[in-house]
Amino acid sequence: MQGLKARALELLNDGTVSRVLGWKIGENTYDPEPAFFETAEAMEQFVYNNFCAANLSKYMIEASKLEGKTLVCLKPCDSYSFNQLLAEHRIDREKAYIIGVGCKGKLSIEKVKQSGLKGILSVTDTDPLKVETLYGDAEVAYKDAMLDRCHVCKGKEHVVYDELYGESEDTSDADRFEQVRAIEAMSPEEKFAFFQAELSKCIRCNACRNVCPACSCRKCVFDSNKFDSAQKANVDSFEEKMFHIIRAFHVAGRCTDCGECSRVCPQGIPLHLFNRKFIKDINALYGEYQAGADVDAKGPLTSFTTEDAEPGVVSQGGIV
């Protein structure tokens, strides 16, 4: 971390970049916040630890409007989001200086809490995590505290960067589509009950949307009057369904599966399932596709072949 900080400072000081987009030390190890640093003094608060989970690529939309280059720290999976934003002209490559930072799987304080620990006073980002709580000390294995998305890691390679710093590790140890398959295997009634229970928790806080690098619309369709769809009321279960289906549809073929939506949901809704279902379908029907892997790739929903499957495939045994 010190080396990364020093390098960033060097680039800031020699004028290569006008600011650094990274993480600022929080109240504790586990709550670093995304931050812009413009001075050496500010850089004192720069931190990069295993709790730095936030995908910073979306902040580059605003940073691209600023004078000078922004040094941005991207983890391997974040670099896919960056590329996708680049492909959609939402950010300016010339305005970014990318340090591809090493990632060995990111930790989540929620996961630590789910292990039953309460009143956490401090925690380390080591393996195992040493946790000090109001009600006693404990240890949690690194893998157990890792974000769900890191168990289906896209790999340790950055798809775009100017320079690399630190080692990465492919932390995948689970089948990316296992949950999707489990739901596909359910009866319609079970599926409906599952999603009804999950989506009824939704409070329409829009955290999933606002954190999503693919949801980069200046004005979301759910905030505009274009479709009479600007609803904030969760009076009826339909609204959540509409919101999440359309959101998933709008990012279909564009979602890099960065997992930020599920990470930030205050109600713990496994929102990535929607996106991953689309990814699985796209892979099955239109060929393997990873959004953000190639800036020049044609998106699966903005291209076609004359031999594509008919929509009826869904009712004829589903897409497998």
Next chain:
Amino acid sequence: MSVNEEFRPKIVAFCCNWCSYAGADLAGSSRLAYPADVKIIRVPCSCRVNPMFILRAFEKGADGVILCGCHPGDCHYSTGNYYTRRRMTMLFSMLDFIGVENGRTRVEWVSAAEGVKFSTTMNDFVAKIRSLGKNVRLGDLRCKD
């Protein structure tokens, strides 16, 4: 609704202007009947149909939504229905994924010459929706009273 009363579904059919709407016209001029439950909305091309329109129909009380366009390869705009095909496959798959009965939505390609197909398609679709019954999984309860 009393049990004796026959279930009359609300069905929205989006038809592209060049093929399917004309196919529906041909069904009409050939006097090929299909249930009055089907109401047609004319769109220039099937690719004009936004998934939001389909969800909107369900929200407001539709029991089934069918989308008809030119046969792949015959699109008046040459490629519109190819996009439709991918989009709707994705949408239908998602509806299936969240537990909506998958017969409630359908895409059929009906040419201007296929009045018979239009009529049989609609008869078949209405029968399917009647067998599925009222849409309860994808509707806004506020619209149900």
Next chain:
Amino acid sequence: MKKIAITKLNDLYAAIAQNQSLLLPIKRAGQTNFGIWTEDAEVDLQTLKTVKSAKDAFFPQSENLYTCYKDGKKISIAPEKLQEESFVVFGMKGCDVRGAMVLDKVFLANPVDNYYAARREHGIIVSLACSQPEESCFCKAFGIDCAEPEGDVVTWLTADYLYWKPVTEKGEALTAQVADLLEDADDKAVSEQKAAIAATVEKLPYANISLEGWNGDALKEKFDSPLWEQLYKPCLACGTCTFVCPTCQCYDIKDYDTGNGIQRYRCWDSCMYSDFTMMAHGNNRNSQMQRFRQRFMHKLVYFPANNDGMYSCVGCGRCVDKCPSHLNILKVIKAFGKEGK
């Protein structure tokens, strides 16, 4: 002081629910939120903080105000029925109960909000002491005693018993309804728990955070501080903090076309949203910095200015736990503290 064995809690819920609806923390799909009790509900009193506060009980996330019906070209209006039956909110923590009092300042002041007032009138609060406060709790800073919360009935949960103490007339009446299930108890176990809680609270990292400088008179210096420009940056402009907050009370009024008429409803809104208070000319706060600043200025400056110094934060710490960017009111308070203002 009464008590009931925790093995019999279901009987207690059933008895309460027999006479009125009962809201309490229920775990569904892995998360605990207030919900209406049913036989098969998974009641969860162990989770300290429900994701959403108990605010919905009195000020639902969305509620109908009235309905317009159309008959030909004639339009008739049917007002929404106000709450008429009593209901019980069980398991509210001290912070949430205080949250309701903050809302009272807004909705019960003239002009009185009838919808809210009816719910407050018919709602019976059975509060629950926080046996195990957590690190993000700082209710003490707002003078709240989580060991003995306010409410119509106050309860304490120990390993074996739920201790029950009616405080108000409403509380006494509810106690009478379930008297058969309750047995008399002494204060000993409760006193012990209270002492233990007090000791834990002292160890909480933010329990004694200083609010010095935050008051109704601080408008000018705080508003123009350059700190906001740094603080807001990571804000995603989502509404998580406002929607989990027990005191945020901003709402929007909208119309829903049911096909047979129009339902006019109100729903929570968030000052973090870009379309909040959007008007024809645009928005009076058109940058996220301004929106971000608004939320904290409102809680710590404008609200006390209008309500005899009462903050509209109760230190529940939900926003601290839930902010996707790890931003929160504590960081704001501390940032200004560092500046010595």
Next chain:
Amino acid sequence: MQRIGVFVCHCGSNIAATVDVKKVVEMARMEPGVVFADDYQYMCSEAGQAKIGAAIKEHNLTGIVVCSCSPRMHETTFRSCAKRYGLNPYMVEIANIREHCSWIHKDMQEATEKAVILARAAIAKVNLNAPLQAGESRVTKRALVIGGGIAGIQTALDIADAGYEVDIVEKTPSIGGRMSQLDKTFPTLDCSACILTPKMVDAAGHEKIKIYTYSEVEKVSGFVGDFTVDIRKKARSVDATKCTGCGVCQEKCPSKKTPSEFNRGLGNRSAIYTPFAQAIPNVPVIDREACIKFKTGKCGVCEKVCQAGAIDYAQQDEIITEKYGAIVVATGFDTIKLDKYDEYAYNQSKDVITSLELERVMNAAGPTKGHLERLSDGKAPKEIVFIQCVGSRCADARGKGYCSKICCMYTAKHAMLIRDKYPDVNVTVFYIDVRTPGKNFDEFYRRAVEEYGVNYIKGQVGKVAPQPDGSLLVQAADLLDNRQIKMKADMVVLATAIEPDPSVRGIATMLTASIDTNNFLTEAHPKLRPVESPTAGVFLSGVCQGPKDIPETVAQAGAAAVKVIGLLAKDKLTTNPCTAKPDELLCNGCGNCAKVCPYGAITYEVRQINDHGIREERRLATVNNALCQGCGACTVTCPSGAMDLQGFSNRQLIAEVDAICR
């Protein structure tokens, strides 16, 4: 708020017999925005339109809904009507209560309820309509005709005679098409070449006509009035400016084993060839697949014998880019493949031939020099069987559902000609029906039966079996006498179904012209606009639109020419105003809309904008209204809803959905 008038048409009894029009009027009055509603016998009539006009004036209407027949029928009528009375034509919506309602429902209550809902949807839509202004685009005064058969030639001549430039693109080395392969024509029995050749010469000599033979349309962009077309002029390997057409090269060419396309493969041609003697241009091409020089590098005989020095082995394909105001498709037909008709033994016996092959056999310039003989052994046939409807009027997927229209007549012609020239030959025709509607057609057929003694049997042939003695055993059913027939024949002629030339699919795709399931190009209206494609600026001539004989083809060719002339006579065209329109405050500039636009109508530019006080430069989508055809593909790709389609806007369509689901 709109002031809407609703006009419910009885359509005589077409609507009123099934729909309670008064009830529709009454219910329409209840709808928001409606200030006037009335019904009338025939809204499309002059009196009906006057009624609409009077209401527009009297009630200050801002929009109208006509509940009538399909908008495909009379939308234009009512839009013009509105315009005449001072209302923007795009403030008109049609509720289709005839084709979609009264004609398909029997129960009056049910049909009325549905008509009310359809009216409601149209009213909901028109409430959100906005006046649209058609733009203008220029007209290039030049036409392109794709296909150089009789249809294309006639269309080109008519256009050229009116004084407009016209180019013909023909994919084979000569113009002339199918008609040039025919021997005689019915019902007059005049020689096909005698009436076609002068037209070919006229076309070739016309100062306004340019002919590109051995050429294909490669790419089409643009739109009505302003098409840009790339024509690939395939390398002929012969310099047309030098060639004198002497024919020595063809005589001397050592490679003479290539089946002649012109003779339907019944004879051979040389590698350097003109398809037939009267070919225009009379300039040979080298078939590079067959040419020894091209295959082995050795030979070069043609180059040596050509005194004009016209042979050019190095010639390359050439791409010619030209602008046109109108395009006529005249791609004609071919006979279907008979692979799926094994029962007729077409692939097993040389003596089973198609009617088009018989034309070549009967023709003096054909493979048998006009002598009727069996192709297997050259013997004169004594017994000839004609089988009708081979692949036409076919119920299964092997053939075509339609009637090929020309077979009954050409079979009568063939039968008559054979009986006339070879009175000793027995001719039997197996038919399903004999269809002879046309001037002098039935008389012609009756002469074949009555004067020439052709034996017509109503019945389907089940099998043609080649026998060891070289004859063909024909098994058939006589449906009138209800008996099985087994007869020996020396030759069997199949009246093979015709289908659009396969090249039409690619051409239709390039032109974005719609095509039906049989690959016939779709007309804009089957009765009222039969020579126009629904794609503006594209016209149809000849069999590419549907089966037809020569006089019909020529008539349609003339009609298409008139339409083209009508278009080219204009200096400016008004464009469809129902185009995509981006909201600059919502546009992300992400580029996805352009990816799905089939017309390349969307581009991006960086513009300064003021978004509620926020001033910044943004990359924004821009739609070229002249290119946009209004499909709406972009609108769904746009996640923010910035891209909308005028006339079919998101809110309009949602309003229709809502009105229907209410």
